[in-house]
Amino acid sequence: MSSKDDLSPVPELSEIERRCLALAANGRTPADIVLETDIAMPRVAEALRSAIDKLGARNMTGAISRAVRLDLL
Template identity: 75%
Template sequence: MSSENDLSPPPELTELERRCLFLAAHGRTPSEIVLETDLTMPRVAEAMRGAIDKLGARNVTGAVTRAVRLNLL
């Protein structure tokens, strides 16, 4: 896991990971993301887990915060 102060490049999020994080950052729940994107719940969960893992976060809130700090959203 990288820290915010290191010089490593930011992680590359997929378009789907970025979209799901963006919607979560704007208050959407996973159920609302499913309705808004026509994705399945498992696909949304997979995208969110991928983003959380890539960003070295513990949860969606941490992933959103880190993504914003890294100008990924």
Template identity: 80%
Template structure:
């Protein structure tokens, strides 16, 4: 579990990963993200999967929560 005193480095998210997480945090589905950003569905799903992995989350909700707590989005 992460804490305020955790000295582990912050995960480095790409701009696409951050954008997808931000949009998902605002209730957008992957299909919505494709329409809003013109990024291919495979790239959106890859970015979301990668962000989940980098943030050590189990799912997109956990990734969003962790990214917000770490002030990455």
């Protein structure tokens, strides 16, 4: 399915949401993201949860999949 087939609007991810999600897509855990970015754990967790919510996904895998389909990552 291409993003053209997805009729829901493309969500706007913040820079931190996009960065954290991209790192997660590359296999990084939230703890890894904290170490790599120096962003505090609560902010990383908030960014990932917000990205999942904005993408209408149930979990991280679904969020990553939808972000890739929509060319957000």
